[in-house]
Amino acid sequence: MNAAVDPRSPQFQPETTVSSNARSETVPPALRFRDPQIEMAHGAGGKASRRLVEGLFAPLLFASSSEPLGDAAHLDFNGTRIAITTDSFVVKPLHFPGGSIGELAVNGTVNDLAVSGAKAEAMVVTYVLEAGLPTAVLEAEVRAMGNAARRAGIAIAGGDTKVVEHGKADFMYITTTGIGRPLPGVKIDPGSVRAGDKILLSGAIGDHGITILLARGELDLEADLRSDTRSVFPLVEAMVRVAGPGIRWMRDPTRGGVATSLNELARDCGLGMVLTEEAIPMHDAVRGACELLGLDPLHIANEGQFLAVVAPEYADAALNALNLSPGGADAQIIGEVREQPGGAVLVTTGYGGSRIVDMLVGDPLPRIC
Amino acid sequence: MKFVDEFRAPEVIAKTCKEIKRLSDPNRHYRIMEVCGGHTHAIYRFGLKDLLPSNIELIHGPGCPVCVLPMGRIDDGLAIAQQPDVIFAAFGDMMRVPGTHGSPLEHKARGMDVRIVYSPADALKLAQTNPDKHVMFFAIGFETTAPSTALTLMRAQSQGTHNFSVFCNHVTIIPAIRAILDSPDMRLDAFIGPGHVSTVIGCRPYEWIAKKENKPVAVSGFEPLDILQSIVMVLRQLKGEEAKIENQYKRVVPWEGNSAALRAMAEVFELRPYFEWRGLGFISQSALRIRSSYAEWDSEQRFEVPGVRVTDPKAAQCGEVLKGVLKPHQCKLFGKECTPEHPIGALMVSSEGSCAAYFNYEHRKMEMVTSIAMPA
Numbered sequence: 001m002n003a004a005v006d007p008r009s010p011q012f013q014p015e016t017t018v019s020s021n022a023r024s025e026t027v028p029p030a031l032r033f034r035d036p037q038i039e040m041a042h043g044a045g046g047k048a049s050r051r052l053v054e055g056l057f058a059p060l061l062f063a064s065s066s067e068p069l070g071d072a073a074h075l076d077f078n079g080t081r082i083a084i085t086t087d088s089f090v091v092k093p094l095h096f097p098g099g100s101i102g103e104l105a106v107n108g109t110v111n112d113l114a115v116s117g118a119k120a121e122a123m124v125v126t127y128v129l130e131a132g133l134p135t136a137v138l139e140a141e142v143r144a145m146g147n148a149a150r151r152a153g154i155a156i157a158g159g160d161t162k163v164v165e166h167g168k169a170d171f172m173y174i175t176t177t178g179i180g181r182p183l184p185g186v187k188i189d190p191g192s193v194r195a196g197d198k199i200l201l202s203g204a205i206g207d208h209g210i211t212i213l214l215a216r217g218e219l220d221l222e223a224d225l226r227s228d229t230r231s232v233f234p235l236v237e238a239m240v241r242v243a244g245p246g247i248r249w250m251r252d253p254t255r256g257g258v259a260t261s262l263n264e265l266a267r268d269c270g271l272g273m274v275l276t277e278e279a280i281p282m283h284d285a286v287r288g289a290c291e292l293l294g295l296d297p298l299h300i301a302n303e304g305q306f307l308a309v310v311a312p313e314y315a316d317a318a319l320n321a322l323n324l325s326p327g328g329a330d331a332q333i334i335g336e337v338r339e340q341p342g343g344a345v346l347v348t349t350g351y352g353g354s355r356i357v358d359m360l361v362g363d364p365l366p367r368i369c
Numbered sequence: 370m371k372f373v374d375e376f377r378a379p380e381v382i383a384k385t386c387k388e389i390k391r392l393s394d395p396n397r398h399y400r401i402m403e404v405c406g407g408h409t410h411a412i413y414r415f416g417l418k419d420l421l422p423s424n425i426e427l428i429h430g431p432g433c434p435v436c437v438l439p440m441g442r443i444d445d446g447l448a449i450a451q452q453p454d455v456i457f458a459a460f461g462d463m464m465r466v467p468g469t470h471g472s473p474l475e476h477k478a479r480g481m482d483v484r485i486v487y488s489p490a491d492a493l494k495l496a497q498t499n500p501d502k503h504v505m506f507f508a509i510g511f512e513t514t515a516p517s518t519a520l521t522l523m524r525a526q527s528q529g530t531h532n533f534s535v536f537c538n539h540v541t542i543i544p545a546i547r548a549i550l551d552s553p554d555m556r557l558d559a560f561i562g563p564g565h566v567s568t569v570i571g572c573r574p575y576e577w578i579a580k581k582e583n584k585p586v587a588v589s590g591f592e593p594l595d596i597l598q599s600i601v602m603v604l605r606q607l608k609g610e611e612a613k614i615e616n617q618y619k620r621v622v623p624w625e626g627n628s629a630a631l632r633a634m635a636e637v638f639e640l641r642p643y644f645e646w647r648g649l650g651f652i653s654q655s656a657l658r659i660r661s662s663y664a665e666w667d668s669e670q671r672f673e674v675p676g677v678r679v680t681d682p683k684a685a686q687c688g689e690v691l692k693g694v695l696k697p698h699q700c701k702l703f704g705k706e707c708t709p710e711h712p713i714g715a716l717m718v719s720s721e722g723s724c725a726a727y728f729n730y731e732h733r734k735m736e737m738v739t740s741i742a743m744p745a
Contacts, residue, residue, distance in 0.1 A: 037475070037478055037479065038478070039474060039475065039478045040474070040477075040478070041474075047710055048710065218485075218486075218487060218491070219487055220487075284370050287370055287373075288370060288373075291370075291373060294410075294720060348416075349377075349415060349416060350377070350379045351377060351378075351379040351382035351383065351420070351593060352379070352382070352383070352386075352416075352419060352420055353415045353416025353417055353418075353419045353420055353593070354416040354419055355413060355414060355415070355416045355730040355731070356729065356730050356731065357729075357730075358709075358728075358729050361709045361710050362465060362474070362710075
């Protein structure tokens with residue numbers, strides 16, 4: 001996650017005067033992060049991750065720690081606008097039905113830029129490799145990256161390689177940094193979201209997370225499922241073309257799932273996200289696995305979907321554009337923004353019940369007993 | 370999806386709700402306890418309270434195995450796992466439950482070898498693939514999970530796997546229900562009986578609740594329609610002033626239970642003279658221990674166990690919530706010191722714990738001013 005960096009902040013425009021919100025080095029900012037040690041939950045994309053970023057990274061690193069956190073930062077260099085994002089990939093297993101870590105690394109970078117309203121142009125890649133990694137495995141992932149980059153139209157401009165001792169990493173980790181060109185006329189801002197806006201989802205949720213869970217082989221469950229990893233840029237672009245001025249906010253609901261992304265939006269804008277459960281597209285295999293394991297599909301990771309909040313007068317056009325684009329047939333309006341419940345996500349069911357869905361807490365752990 | 374959608378069909382649910390309204394006397398307040406944590410979870414997850422008349426109060430019972438486990442047992446299990454070359458294996462449910470010095474997950478972050486398994490058989494497999502380690506399976510659960518632990522121990526014995534043991538925390542449901550009914554501050558009208566436990570023990574063990582205590586029981590499934598139908602069943606009994614055991618969950622629960630599972634349990638386990646339950650205190654003959662014929666696979670006999678009693682933090686009112694005397698949000702710590710992220714008590718950890726369910730699905734709904742209608 002990246003802070004929306006204030007373009008006036010000193011590190012980007014050294015000649016200009018120091019902006020008012022730049023922190024003086026002599027006054028250490030107050031840190032709100034009090035957890036005594038780092039746990040897996042801090043990387044799971046839910047509440048703990050947000051606490052870490054907002055309570056430790058943002059105050060120490062970002063020029064303006066009060067800005068909402070977006071998927072990519074948009075910077076302005078004397079009139080030239082650039083979007084930048086970075087991400088690490090530590091998925092296990094490296095290979096899974098529908099994709100692999102190399103493909104994920106490219107698509108994840110392209111998607112973070114896409115949902116910030118930018119077209120990915122170039123990226124650099126760092127490989128952290130574990131000694132003993134078979135070259136064939138590395139080669140397969142480098143090929144997968146090259147292919148994915150060509151498909152997404154992003155240039156891989158450079159990279160770095162580090163090797164750590166055997167046993168100090170899980171085969172390989174990949175870190176990417178991508179830059180993109182902001183699409184004209186699109187402004188992603190949680191503060192612009194209004195009650196009455198519609199919430200769009202680009203397709204079926206949970207495929208990636210459940211595929212990975214099953215591919216680990218710890219559960220004796222089999223399902224005909226594939227990761228949804230793909231570039232969502234063509235869908236974003238199609239939607240922007242017809243509904244650009246009406247798009248208020250976008251996010252790719254990766255770790256922590258749809259529930260976490262929408263909870264973050266709800267907190268950032270203070271409004272309620274009210275979803276209609278039946279409208280949320282989902283494959284039966286995902287639904288079945290979640291029922292069996294006691295997981296909420298709204299907390300499961302996706303790698304090829306995005307959420308958009310669109311002004312009501314643009315919602316039908318946006319949905320239509322998605323539905324007509326390749327890979328967008330399952331897109332749906334899944335709910336709308338309301339004044340209540342402020343700062344929370346509410347799911348209503350077809351039979352009249354409703355429930356609050358919070359951010360993911362910790363890692364999603366299957367419930368057994 | 371088959372076996373799910375039928376039980377969530379809006380028109381059938383609407384009809385059942387109408388029947389509930391018809392059967393309930395608006396001048397009477399009904400207190401119905403759902404014994405099982407799975408039901409508590411489902412009630413919140415499906416928002417069933419929105420569908421019930423306000424004079425029907427659902428009281429959350431003691432049937433959440435993680436919640437009723439006293440902290441001392443978790444400390445004991447973690448103490449065993451601190452010995453060299455021991456792997457701590459448990460269900461995901463256990464991973465965030467706080468011990469005195471942190472949960473199993475926090476111990477894992479500090480370097481303890483903690484593994485999540487999906488069945489005791491997986492823990493045994495883990496032992497067989499790690500012959501130079503000892504795998505301790507931290508067993509929890511009511512009669513639902515006890516048979517699979519029993520079968521795993523029988524397999525460990527027959528396969529001669531000696532680097533495997535079970536730290537047994539299995540408990541039985543009937544003494545817990547009895548303790549609830551004996552509690553003087555508890556007034557209940559009826560029970561929604563546990564579903565999964567009953568697949569093993571059947572319906573007969575509940576008969577005394579109807580005969581001696583004169584309370585209706587409906588053994589229930591876990592889908593919205595299951596629970597609503599069970600409420601219809603007990604309301605009908607209350608209206609007709611009768612008390613009997615009804616089996617709403619016939620598609621899974623045989624009246625006589627599962628004799629093969631019961632035999633496996635009898636082979637491996639015996640009753641402990643007494644066992645401590647969080648909130649309910651010591652209850653005699655309420656838990657299982659491993660018979661001496663399986664002593665080699667009993668962690669409590671193989672390892673030094675500190676066996677220290679740890680009392681819950683004073684301000685935490687887990688006991689009252691577990692007994693149904695307090696609602697989760699009436700606890701002094703609820704949502705303040707105690708949240709799913711920083712749980713003080715286990716009820717805030719397990720998704721079956723009433724505090725976590727209430728926190729996750731319900732409590733912010735209370736703060737809403739306007740009523741929620743479906744989005745257009």
